[in-house]
Amino acid sequence: MNILFAASELSPFAKSGGLGDVLGALPPVLKGEGHSVSAVLPLYRGLRERIPGIRATDLFLQIPMGTTVKEGRVWEAEAPGGVRLFLIEQEEYFNRAQYYGENNADYVDNAARFFFFSKAVVEMARYLDPAPEIIHVHDWQTGLVPAVVKARGLPFKTVFTIHNLAYQGSFWGIDFPLTNLPDSFFTAEGVEFYGYVNCMKAGIVLADQVTTVSPRYALEIQTEIYGCWLDRVLQEQKHKLTGILNGVDYATWNPKTDPLLPANYGPAALGGKGACRKALLESFHLKDDGAPIFAAITRLAHQKGIHLIQEIIEGLLWQDIRLVLLGSGDPAAESYFSSLAARYPGKVGVWIGFNEELSHRVTAGADFFLMPSLYEPCGLTQMYSLRYGTLPIVHETGGLADSVKDYRPDLSAATKDGTGFRFSPCSGQPFWDACQRAMALYRNKVELNRVRKLGMKEDFSWTQSAKGYETVYRRALAS
Structure with missing residues (x-):
């Protein structure tokens, strides 16, 4: 044609x-x-x-x-x-x-x-x-x-x-x-x-x-x-x-070959992800005590569910997580996350703006990826995060629902093969519950790595x- x-x-x-x-x-x-x-x-x-x-x-x-x-x-x-x-x-x-x-x-x-x-x-x-x-x-x-x-x-x-x-x-x-x-x-x-x-x-x-x-x-x-x-x-x-x-352009977004990462890795050899995690914590001056890293790379806008992250994040920080956020947009949201980093030194790292290299390093170094968008026609970052073994936590909408399989082994055998965490409706409590399910999985490292590998093997090629x-x-x- x-x-x-x-x-x-x-x-x-x-x-x-x-x-x-x-x-x-x-x-x-x-x-x-x-x-x-x-x-x-x-x-x-x-x-x-x-x-x-x-x-x-x-x-x-x-x-x-x-x-x-x-x-x-x-x-x-x-x-x-x-x-x-x-x-x-x-x-x-x-x-x-x-x-x-x-x-x-x-x-x-x-x-x-x-x-x-x-x-x-x-x-x-x-x-x-x-x-x-x-x-x-x-x-x-x-x-x-x-x-x-x-x-x-x-x-x-x-x-x-x-x-x-x-x-x-x-x-x-x-x-x-x-x-x-x-x-x-x-x-x-x-x-x-x-x-x-x-x-x-x-x-x-x-x-x-x-x-x-x-x-x-x-x-x-x-x-x-x-x-x-x-x-x-x-x-x-x-x-x-x-x-x-x-x-997804896997020539650019592939942890096996990505030149922007401190170490490369793949589903058959996950060791490099640990090196990426360590480098990410160091670059944001965050404490490395084994706590899970939650990340967001996003436009700071209502449509992206930023208000939901604001609603639950301090409760998660009290549970000893690390947060890394890369993005810009609404001035009030920029101010909020900048002040959050100041109030929680060693736990929160924020970069206001966009940096291509840093976006790759965050995607590789984090454990979980936050995408609570109110609506999302397709979304790409959740597909990037899957390939990098960083499990997405997403609102069940649009392309997020089409690309992320919900991990719920407590419900059925089928959901044991999930690749991330979905929540609905789009409000604070369901989002909080999905994050708690993620943290429960994080405590079981063998199962965590199994789920990571499932996500890394998903094919969203053009x-x-x-x-x-x-x-x-x-x-x-x-x-």
């Missing part, structure tokens, strides 16, 4: 979260399976200097934006895995300090910026040789692509992936003329949603197939609790909705995910 990926992020060139990771990993795997794969993203500030071998093409796109026309030039480079990469240059829209906004505020012209990008993707696709059969678009920033394809009667099939339904690209109805779509598209069957242009809804309704990043999340977003007001729309479109769990996408592409082509 000929597949063109379109998104606002692609690792390692442009990344603010999991979206960039997916676009950096999935296209090369599909290319390795024999498909013709290319990708396109905006030419953000600094990319010309950072992308090796980038070159300008002779293709200039004339894109109508309401009553005016904006020009975009196409650049070309190579993405990871030999994937052909196109970049759309438009200085007015993309020569910015950040991708979406600054100082915790979105850019006021984001509607125009990403309407332009969506239309430029479709226009560029008309000139590619060979022409793409599938245009696979991701999140609201490219949600208008299926609408443009349908309005122009073009032969491309479109697949739309929802990475996080909460961010929808919803703009005032007065911005609709910037789409240059026929008025018939500003209806309940099209891009309109309660008087707004909703790019997420546009992708869901008008794409040939829709996916999201875990099977559990595909079900959850059809409910009022998780549907972010689009649950009815998703129920109507469920015949074309598929949940496919994101994959090869598995790619098979699911191939099936969706075939459905789109047959529709």
Whole structure:
């Protein structure tokens, strides 16, 4: 198949979260399976200097934006895995300090910026040789692509992936003329949603197939609790909705070969994990008396369940655990955890910000990984922690429920083969109880190592995910 990926992020060139990771990993795997794969993203500030071998093409796109026309030039480079990469240059829209906004505020012209990008993707696709059969678009920033394809009667099939339904690209109805779509598209069957242009809804309704990043999340977003007001729309479109769990790049996240660790290890030889634990405690100046290490690498936000960690953590500290936290976000949460480290010296280590090397060392050195997210479309860090023998403690939602098997040997023989700890509902007492179950397992080192090895052998590689996408592409082509 000929597949063109379109998104606002692609690792390692442009990344603010999991979206960039997916676009950096999935296209090369599909290319390795024999498909013709290319990708396109905006030419953000600094990319010309950072992308090796980038070159300008002779293709200039004339894109109508309401009553005016904006020009975009196409650049070309190579993405990871030999994937052909196109970049759309438009200085007015993309020569910015950040991708979406600054100082915790979105850019006021984001509607125009990403309407332009969506239309430029479709226009560029008309000139590619060979022409793409599938245009696979991701999140609201490219949600208008299926609408443009349908309005122009073009032969491309479109697949739309929802990475996080909460961010929808919803703009005032007065911005609709910037789409240059026929008025018939500003209806309940099209891009309109309660008087707004909703790019997420546009992708869901008008794409040939829709996916999201875990099977559990595909079900959850059809409910009022998780549907972010689009649950009815998703129920109507469920015949074309598929949940496919994101994959993990095991070339980067593998304790056997990870160059960022003080010692390497694997399920057949766990000794190096002890060395990683010792180094982690030393780096945060924490006491090493055999107490379990609980860790969190997270955005400090309500959605990530930070308030639940705050609710139970001091009780756990009185039970003599160690806490290592790496993250940033809400200023009040940053202040709380910084003061917690000051009040519990030798027990709590906190790093406000993000550090790639440290994230690997924390994942390897900890015993348990805290992810009490209120909702989590997929999540990757729980899959990383499983591969590193660090047992995740997760709220039973989305991709967390799909990737972590609950260890409850007190309930049945089947749950003895669990790989972590799940809790529900998402509140303090069930979270506390899951942590107590983890501590009970920690006291039985033989059983602890058995469960660690089970988690380390789980396979969440992109090869598995790619098979699911191939099936969706075939459905789109047959529709």
